Amino acid sequence: MSDKIPEGSLIYNRYQIQGVVGQGGLGRIYLALDKTSFDERCAVKEFAPPEDYHPEQIKKARELFEGEAKILHDLAHDQIPKFRAFFEEAERLFLVQDFIEGKTYKELQKEGYLLVEKEAMQLLADLLPVLDYVHEHNIIHRDISPANIIKPNRGEKPILIDFGVAGKLGGETIVGNPLYAAPEHRDFSDRGNCFPSSDLYALGLSIMVLLTGERPMKCRERSYRLELYQKYKFGDRLTKILDKMLAEDPIQRYQSAQKVFGDLGPEYYGRLQTTVVGGRLGTSKELIWKAIAIFLGVVVIGGLLVVVPPQLEERRINNIFNSSVKEARTAIALALNKKIERALQDSETLMDLQNAYGEIGENWQKAEKQLENAIEQLNKIPQKRAEVYLKVQKVLPAYERDLQALSLLSDSLELCYNATNTMTAGKLSEEDRQEVRASFLQVGENLNQIPSDSSFRDRADKLGQICNKPPI
Incomplete structure (x- = not known):
């Protein structure tokens, strides 16, 4: 990334730089005074990609920067910053727009x-x-x-x-x-x-x-x-x-x-409009009665409570167990799939992890909710159904450990993502540095909580290798 423009500098023989007010991965934003318009304040965005970008990345980033300028030029709305200028000077590219206080x-x-x-x-x-x-x-x-x-x-x-x-x-x-x-x-x-x-x-x-x-x-x-x-x-x-x-x-x-x-x-x-909205969860009373009906093993048909025969009720409980176990296994398989494993194995640095974040995080989050739902269904199986209840007690502890691990992994991944975003945003304040350090310390604590017998211990170790050396 090129050096920032000193305060007081005049660019394009028009905009006097007052200082940097924002910084991102592809450049920085200056507050400037428009000397041709009674020192009106404006925002000057400078295109300044990281120095380690290869030519193809720089080309794509420049296209995005030019695209933003063209879009702002074509749009005119009070709630969108007004386009003022787009120019290149001394081999630097600039976009000027309204400054929003x-x-x-x-x-x-x-x-x-x-x-x-x-x-x-x-x-x-x-x-x-x-x-x-x-x-x-x-x-x-x-x-x-x-x-x-x-x-x-x-x-x-x-x-x-x-x-x-x-x-x-x-x-x-x-x-x-x-x-x-x-x-x-x-x-x-x-x-x-x-x-x-x-x-x-x-x-x-x-x-x-x-x-x-x-x-x-x-x-x-x-x-x-x-x-x-x-x-x-x-x-x-x-x-x-x-x-x-x-x-x-x-x-x-x-x-x-x-x-x-x-x-x-x-x-x-400001005017009446009739809206038809379909679908309804039901009133709280209706939901309570439905919950009681399920607990008692009855169904509601035409407003009447009908007792379910014991054989059907036993079959229903078994179906809940089997479907819940299947859902739990599917959730664990989703979180451990080869695609996620490759994405983690290919990530050697925090920046590599940033690129894989969307795919990994989406799968882990989806698997976490799916596993949570399976455990919730298993916990609904009553103790009086002794045979099925014993089977639940055999599988439940492992699923609960995996759920805890998945939750800790998801939280750690998001902490890494946000901390890396802060580090790459430009010059850091001491407060930013402390926040980043605290994030990585929390990641370490999270990963240490994942049990050695969890299905996700290997994933935790790999994430720990990537995150154990924050660059600040």
């Missing part, structure tokens, strides 16, 4: 800020028109996250930033932040296709994280989200909206920002 929602979250439900609905109402505008221009942002949404200091509407990996509909995509990317966006086997609904997924996930403070990988799992909806007492409207925005299958999601906006309610768009 404020903090990103990621910065606010690190300070302990969480949305309340009304604020979340308002944030959706403020951002959906921007996405609608972007999608109308056949552009997919592809990198929506709390880090790319700014809350301006002057109480204006939020600003959507960083179109560095945005692109036209239908083209091959590049993943921005894999923590927030939609499933089809992370699917490298299909070249990561994405659609307007992919942006809506990332926005919905950002809202979930900002409401709860939970990890995005956790919030992606619907079973976990259902728990969060209840824990934080989300209203029915917000629950239904977020659930549809975060559907795994892109076809099951909202297909446009306008559709989401239509479900927000008249208080957010």
Whole structure:
């Protein structure tokens, strides 16, 4: 990466550099004064990829930088930074845009800020028109996250930033932040296709994280989200909206920002709109009666409680055991599959691990929830079913050890990913250094907790080898 431009320097005979205000893997952002416009403040982005990039990487990175400039030039919206200039000087490439005074929602979250439900609905109402505008221009942002949404200091509407990996509909995509990317966006086997609904997924996930403070990988799992909806007492409207925005299958999601906006309610768009919403979980009383019915071995037919014959009940319990064991074995096989093993074996450094993060983390997270569900079903088998219950007690301890190991591995992988992102973002403050060291220490503690007889001990050892020498 080239040396930063000294404060006070004048570039393009117009922009006076005031200092660096941001830094990423491909360059830095300066605050500058436009000397031809009464010292108006602006943001100057300099293209400065790492020195160890090979020519093909530099070429691709430059294409992305130029693509961002072209997109900003073509877009004109109050909630997107305004394009000012794009030029090359002294063999350096620059993009100039409006300077937005404020903090990103990621910065606010690190300070302990969480949305309340009304604020979340308002944030959706403020951002959906921007996405609608972007999608109308056949552009997919592809990198929506709390880090790319700014809350301006002057109480204006939020600003959507960083179109560095945005692109036209239908083209091959590049993943921005894999923590927030939609499933089809992370699917490298299909070249990561994405659609307007992919942006809506990332926005919905950002809202979930900002409401709860939970990890995005956790919030992606619907079973976990259902728990969060209840824990934080989300209203029915917000629950239904977020659930549809975060559907795994892109076809099951909202297909446009306008559709989401239509479900927000008249208080957010000034006119009454009738919305038909299908599907219902049932009232709390209904759910309680269903739980009692299952416990007593009865089913509900036409509003009547019908006793299940003992033979059928025995068969039902056996089916639960067999299907749960099968699900547990499938989960463990998924987490230990050869593809993941190769990805870990091929990772010698933290940067190698960054590249494999999406694939490894996705599989581990999915396997963790699948194994958790299998254990939950096994624990429901009553002790009075002695024969099956004894079989449960034989398999359960091993599954529980593997679940603990998977959870520790997933947490450690995410800690490594976030710490490496911090290290590669540019000059680190002492606070950043302490945070990175604490992350790697926590990784070590996590991995040491994984038992020697766990199916995942080898994976833990390999992850430990990669992470045991942080470069700071």
